[in-house]
Amino acid sequence: MKEYNKFRIEWDCRRGMLELDKVIMPYFKGYFDDLSDEKKAVFLRLLACTDLQLFSYFFNRVPAPDSELQNIIIDIQEKLNLNN
Template sequence: MDINNKTRIHWACRRGMRELDIAIMPFFENDYDSLPDADKQVFIRLLECEDPQLYRWLMNQAVPEEADMARMIKMIQKKNAERSSLA
């Protein structure tokens, strides 16, 4: 998936689980554009993972083996926590 095809990426962010939508969509809408291209690639690779795996990672039930993926999960969690603390 092309890192600049935001329509397709937006569609890929829409998952089958509400919990994933709540975690992934705000990050995409608020933070994706400011990521360096390398991190955009990692985010896209993350979107290619299956929902159950993403859920386990985002809910701290497991950690991705790949360091870049683990860093992206932590970044998503941190950004979302910062947003919710402002509400």
Template structure:
């Protein structure tokens, strides 16, 4: 299995070119990342490696992510925002 990024590197990877993504990803790292299992941290890291247009489409509900694990992480993040 690949090595986990440090939390600070993960937080840096959440800085995007779109404000809509910044306001979803940054607070998620601050508030929920530490509670994720190691596996889910890897999934989150995979998610933030995706391209901004794809992330935007998935988070805004314009498209569904074809990767089941990434799609589950998108839904987890969206569920935290809706609370």
């Protein structure tokens, strides 16, 4: 099992948009530790996206450029009940 710098990841979860902070941070705090190493790596790739890209993925329902990112977005939306 790979070790992650959780302080760094938490810092990267802080975004410039309040809407994203209310999505990404709760997912990180509530679910990150239980993810497989592969899904953790995908989550870290998601954090590398710009705020505008993330906003489009989560709220405008623009699909992510690859299936791994899209799957983690769907997981976040389901776990945080954003599909309503």
